[in-house]
Amino acid sequence: xxxxxxxxxxxxxxxxxxxxxRPRTFQVIVGLCLLSYAVNLFIFAMGxxxxxxxxxMPRGGxxxxxxxxxxxxxxxxxxAIVISFATTALFLVVMIxxxxxxxxxxxxxxxxxx
Amino acid sequence: xxxxxxHLIIAPILIPFFAGALMxxxxxxxxxxxxxxxxVAVVASLLTxxxxxxxxxxxxxxxxxxxxxxxxxxxAAPYGIVLVxxxxxxxxxxxxxxxxxxxxxxxxxxxxxxxxxxxxxFQFLLMGVNGAFLTGDLFNLFVFFEVLLAASYGLLLHGGGxxxxxxxxHYIAINLTxxxxxxxxxxxxxxxxxxxxxxxxxxxxxxxxxxRLPMFHAGAAIMGLAFLIKAGIWPMSFWLPTAYMAGAAxxxxxxxxxxxxxxxxxxxxxxxxxxxxxxxxxxxxxxVLIAGGMATVAFGFLGVxxxxxxxxxxxxxVLVSSGTVLAAGGFVLAGGGAQIFAAALFYLLSSxxxxxxxxxxxxxxxxxxxxxAALLALTxxxxxxxxxxxxxxxEVGLAIPGTLTVLGLSFGACVIALAGLPxxxxxxxxxxxxxxxLTEGAATPALSWAFVALLILSxxxxxxxxxxxxxxxxxxxxxxxxxVLALEIAPVVALIALLIVLTIKADVTLGYMRDTAExxxxxxxxxxxxxxxxxxxxxxxxx
Numbered sequence: 001x002x003x004x005x006x007x008x009x010x011x012x013x014x015x016x017x018x019x020x021x022r023p024r025t026f027q028v029i030v031g032l033c034l035l036s037y038a039v040n041l042f043i044f045a046m047g048x049x050x051x052x053x054x055x056x057m058p059r060g061g062x063x064x065x066x067x068x069x070x071x072x073x074x075x076x077x078x079x080a081i082v083i084s085f086a087t088t089a090l091f092l093v094v095m096i097x098x099x100x101x102x103x104x105x106x107x108x109x110x111x112x113x114x
Numbered sequence: 115x116x117x118x119x120x121h122l123i124i125a126p127i128l129i130p131f132f133a134g135a136l137m138x139x140x141x142x143x144x145x146x147x148x149x150x151x152x153x154v155a156v157v158a159s160l161l162t163x164x165x166x167x168x169x170x171x172x173x174x175x176x177x178x179x180x181x182x183x184x185x186x187x188x189x190a191a192p193y194g195i196v197l198v199x200x201x202x203x204x205x206x207x208x209x210x211x212x213x214x215x216x217x218x219x220x221x222x223x224x225x226x227x228x229x230x231x232x233x234x235x236f237q238f239l240l241m242g243v244n245g246a247f248l249t250g251d252l253f254n255l256f257v258f259f260e261v262l263l264a265a266s267y268g269l270l271l272h273g274g275g276x277x278x279x280x281x282x283x284h285y286i287a288i289n290l291t292x293x294x295x296x297x298x299x300x301x302x303x304x305x306x307x308x309x310x311x312x313x314x315x316x317x318x319x320x321x322x323x324x325x326r327l328p329m330f331h332a333g334a335a336i337m338g339l340a341f342l343i344k345a346g347i348w349p350m351s352f353w354l355p356t357a358y359m360a361g362a363a364x365x366x367x368x369x370x371x372x373x374x375x376x377x378x379x380x381x382x383x384x385x386x387x388x389x390x391x392x393x394x395x396x397x398x399x400x401x402v403l404i405a406g407g408m409a410t411v412a413f414g415f416l417g418v419x420x421x422x423x424x425x426x427x428x429x430x431x432v433l434v435s436s437g438t439v440l441a442a443g444g445f446v447l448a449g450g451g452a453q454i455f456a457a458a459l460f461y462l463l464s465s466x467x468x469x470x471x472x473x474x475x476x477x478x479x480x481x482x483x484x485x486x487a488a489l490l491a492l493t494x495x496x497x498x499x500x501x502x503x504x505x506x507x508x509e510v511g512l513a514i515p516g517t518l519t520v521l522g523l524s525f526g527a528c529v530i531a532l533a534g535l536p537x538x539x540x541x542x543x544x545x546x547x548x549x550x551x552l553t554e555g556a557a558t559p560a561l562s563w564a565f566v567a568l569l570i571l572s573x574x575x576x577x578x579x580x581x582x583x584x585x586x587x588x589x590x591x592x593x594x595x596x597x598v599l600a601l602e603i604a605p606v607v608a609l610i611a612l613l614i615v616l617t618i619k620a621d622v623t624l625g626y627m628r629d630t631a632e633x634x635x636x637x638x639x640x641x642x643x644x645x646x647x648x649x650x651x652x653x654x655x656x657x
Contacts (some may be wrong), residue, residue, distance in 0.1 A: 006189040025283070030124060032287070037294055042298060043300075046302065046304055046305035073301065074225050076253055076301070080256075083257070083293075084293070087260065087267075087290055088290070089265070092285070094282055094283055103203075108280070
């Protein structure tokens, strides 16, 4: 389980960084998306991996916290997903505006001289 | 629930939030109404900030540092999000208000007509900045960073045009990546310590098991990287000049505070978590701050010398300013005395005000043909940039007489303050840092001397660069002087008047800074205060 999760995070992050460094705006935004997936999974994993355990504890009485998942990273990841989704959408708008104004999808707004 | 004075702490966040939201329902044509709401909100935030500042001074009993708390949702401190106001954050709140008011007035002279929702975005930016200064929780800090960044994306693109969209594209890409780094850092810190509360963090770090230290340090370093990107440290500062230069004048003037948000967070967290009492982690990152800050100053002043346009020059001056404060912070973290810290805070205040005034001056100075405008066009040609495309609407308003004289005097004041020459406040800040470095030298003497040399050199380079532009604009111009509205020059004069007040009242301000520095260097005051903050419903029976 740990291996699968860490491999998934690693592959997503590596592909994201590679795409982020590419010169086309579309590649950059796909890279940012992949990177944010990797980060979201990473935040989730920081609450320790627990299988089949609920994140909400019952009311009252003494309970064994090890039988429950950490609820905080789940809340954090939800916030992070929403925020990165919104900012990526905003970035997309700027990208389209840049494409319309410059006529090229290069991140610098002009093609590199050959 | 009573609206007692304790609720004042959340006011700097709520006032801009409600003002910004309210203005969204107004039609874009009702600018006068929007402007009124905006002005009322900014003045109200400023007054609140001043009140918080006065309150945070405290008395002798509380070590001259009264910390105010606000438990959101009345959850006890480590479990819920807490807002904290102490001397440092109150000072930054006041600085934000002092920058916002002139920028808004300047925008009222015409810039707010150039695009949509200027005033709402401006208020949301203020909300994010104020929130980042107030929050005592790492993840909440991330949320406020996103608020201020989202607003800044919109503001940077305000006015449109190819140059802005291109600069904005880089700016957004860099900041999105920075935010992802921030998230990785926050989650690593949470994984290692199990808390996101800054106060609890500073209590846990000294007793952290050795096996968890590497993970915690890695998290703190990655998080620090995110803040340093925002503070514009070399080599992560190449986005900054293009972005700041592309922004409209009032936007750029407000952006002067944005690098300082990064600097503030670095200082706050470093002293809280890696202060002298942090055991194995004490002084973590001080070398990076010193080296990075010095490299930033060097890059900044070389940039000032190499720049052709005044806009690019001012953007590089932002780098010099934040690099100086970062390096000084590093020296203090490495064991330097409170004197350097106090002087660095004073310098931060003075240089931010001066840079903001300079950004507001750029546009009137380069308005007509000739002088700097011709130079700008030349640069634009050489770099393949397009000229500004705004077709300004015919201006109505009072134009000032003796334009060149007023502009020239204001510009001269900015130069003096930024280069750190007597008699203005930049000199006091710089001389304080130099004195602290030489007397209480924390790091190796070689390093201290290198920083001393860099500081003096950067002042000299600033002087050379700005005077060159000044001569071309004011002495070598021909033809009609530009037409400048009173509403455009008044904010600049107000900012310069603030600098003069800062100079005359330097003993009071420096005294405040010294106490601030002492208080920030003792994280236990902050930590114990926050964790012991009383809940409003303490007496009620809990289920």
